[in-house]
Amino acid sequence: MDKMDNLIFEIFPWNRNFECGIAHIDNQHQNLVKILNKLAINLANLSIDLVLNEIFDELINYTGYHFSTEEKIPIIFITALTEVADETRGFEVGGVDYITKPVSKPIVQARVKTHLALHKQNQILEETVEKRTAELKHALDKMESYSLDSIIRLCRASEYRDEDTGAHIYRMSHYSAAIARQMSLGETVTKWILYAAPMHDIGKIGIPDRILLKPGKLNDEEWQIMKQHSIFGGKILENSKAGYLKLGQIIALTHHEKWDGSGYPNGLKGKKIPMVGQIVAVADVFDALTSKRPYKEPFSIEKSLDIIKEGSGNHFNPEVVQAFIAIKQEILNIKEKFQDKNENSLTLS
Numbered sequence: 001m002d003k004m005d006n007l008i009f010e011i012f013p014w015n016r017n018f019e020c021g022i023a024h025i026d027n028q029h030q031n032l033v034k035i036l037n038k039l040a041i042n043l044a045n046l047s048i049d050l051v052l053n054e055i056f057d058e059l060i061n062y063t064g065y066h067f068s069t070e071e072k073i074p075i076i077f078i079t080a081l082t083e084v085a086d087e088t089r090g091f092e093v094g095g096v097d098y099i100t101k102p103v104s105k106p107i108v109q110a111r112v113k114t115h116l117a118l119h120k121q122n123q124i125l126e127e128t129v130e131k132r133t134a135e136l137k138h139a140l141d142k143m144e145s146y147s148l149d150s151i152i153r154l155c156r157a158s159e160y161r162d163e164d165t166g167a168h169i170y171r172m173s174h175y176s177a178a179i180a181r182q183m184s185l186g187e188t189v190t191k192w193i194l195y196a197a198p199m200h201d202i203g204k205i206g207i208p209d210r211i212l213l214k215p216g217k218l219n220d221e222e223w224q225i226m227k228q229h230s231i232f233g234g235k236i237l238e239n240s241k242a243g244y245l246k247l248g249q250i251i252a253l254t255h256h257e258k259w260d261g262s263g264y265p266n267g268l269k270g271k272k273i274p275m276v277g278q279i280v281a282v283a284d285v286f287d288a289l290t291s292k293r294p295y296k297e298p299f300s301i302e303k304s305l306d307i308i309k310e311g312s313g314n315h316f317n318p319e320v321v322q323a324f325i326a327i328k329q330e331i332l333n334i335k336e337k338f339q340d341k342n343e344n345s346l347t348l349s
């Protein structure tokens, strides 16, 4: 406190003591706003804990709010201005205290000490809150990633019945996310689609092997049973409170609906089909076309793209097809990256 003694009562145009971290500003002979602006520019490089701001007649025009709040440095006004309006203005512009003249040295010292202590406490509190918030976020992120990992593994388990490695769900999920990004649906929706799309065929778990694994064409009765996988998927995932599962339920139920209304299970038409269902439909069909299935060999990329284009306006939403074609190279990169043989690189992150 000794170093403050000189500061508080010496009247200079302005004076800063960097050692004890207190700035004393006196605008008796200078334009206060100019000084503060100048000081604010340099403030980031200075080690100031508190400002004693001596003012005389310019408080009404004083715009030092940014100085004392954004930089989070407490500012105490010392002034002969005793009107309530002046004092109010002092607090409005960010002052933490307002001391009127004549000043008492012990009182100023006590207030400075109090505000330094308060400021220090606030800093510690802010740092603690920041640290705890970061820890909480980290814990939540971890929990989310574990939940998603569990979901993906359950989806892989159901895919294993008719897929060798389950790579299909990784490819079609990344295709879906890439389309969503191309359609500017936003980063959050894109991420949610990436994690919800793997659930599209989870209902296949309810389809008997003799139908699911049949190498040849399904007869009418078998096909009716096969089509029920979308309803089963919807039922498995319904009534969840988790966002990803809710989205997964919509995708499971609607990924076989068609733009012209000829799809299943509900024959929804056009924009009545949720956008996520429309997107996953294109991604899922393209991957099925370019993959080996019990009933067919893989089609070439060009033939598969032609089939997708031909489906525009009847099977698929034209806007989704347009987005898909526009990112053809990205789609091919995903296809290359998530091959069945690259089992260790199968990931959604």
Ligand SMILES: [Fe+2]
Residues within 6 Å of the ligand: 200, 201, 229, 255, 256
């Ligand atoms: Fe399906």
Ligand SMILES: [Fe+2]
Residues within 6 Å of the ligand: 168, 172, 200, 201, 284
């Ligand atoms: Fe699929």
